[in-house]
Amino acid sequence: MKWILAVVSIIFLAQPVLADDLLLSFGGGPQPDSKQNNNTFGLDYSFKTFEKSYRQHIDIGVSYTEISTSADENKRIRAFSIYPQLNLYPRQRSWGQAFFFVRALGPSYISSNYLGDRRQENNFSFQAQVGYGARINWRKKEDLVLMVSWKHFSNANLFDQNDGIDMPFVLNVGIRL
Template sequence: MTQLYFRAVLLLIFSMKVTANDTNFMSVNVGYGPQPSAEVSQRNYTVGLDYEFYRYKRSEKQWLSLGVGYSYVGTDYEHNRSLHAVSLYPQLTLLATPYGEWQPWFFVRALAPTYLSEKNLGTRTQAKHFAFQAQVGLGLIHQPSKWNLALSYKHFSNANLYQPNDGIDIPLVFNFGKRF
């Protein structure tokens, strides 16, 4: 089943229109950290891939974009050890004034519809396979090369549409990518 999810994400990513105007952005991410408010000690980790395929530039300091993401999420808890998540995300990106070749940036994703392969991860339970992804982070863009670095916090839950709705969190996610 894992290969099916991975193939679906790759098919979606590579079927997107690719242009050479800085609209596309690909990043890999890895993350780890304790699950806040878990009944027992639980540490979650993730490895993922994000592909941003549309960007609406509101100004030199702000843009809205759409992308797809795949996340493998695991835990050190003895039961319900992993799941796969596929998301379609909207993202708001805010850019600060550059410092030499580096430009600080901030991003937020909210209400990104997500399919979860499992309803349980460790002690955390979602009522359905449907959830939302939320992610917030900040980082640096190397302007000449368009390489990006960021640290973020990633969360999955169903926004209390269904019960139970135990959120799944990865507190520290490192993102590394390139705009092309």
């Protein structure tokens, strides 16, 4: 078992570092199955990319998310996450590089297990996010990043109480450092 872990670690560390994306995120919208509206602000940093092929990349990053709600109590939480992100690119390039992305099972710590009328069993959660993005040519290379997505936090039913926390519209704007 130790040699498998060693081989996986060497492969992970031997991959070229192609990332260094810094993204500012904001957005929100109505919480499904609730009367509350959620708003979000955050910062994401993708620090490692594995290029499986020209059309498939996997980014590894960290995320800070602040969520506030329109409910009368339990109005704010913060989440700290580590995420894997799968990026799927089309064959053709144009003014920039469009892509579809999925973040799933990003382990997260949430500062409170209540947000408005939403409840999580404890402070452990997962970040999930799905959307579209584009890397836009600026300064003769794909430096700017724009992404539109749906963001979700839940504990994936690992615990009894699992009211998901959703932000139906999130806009990420960033640069490649």
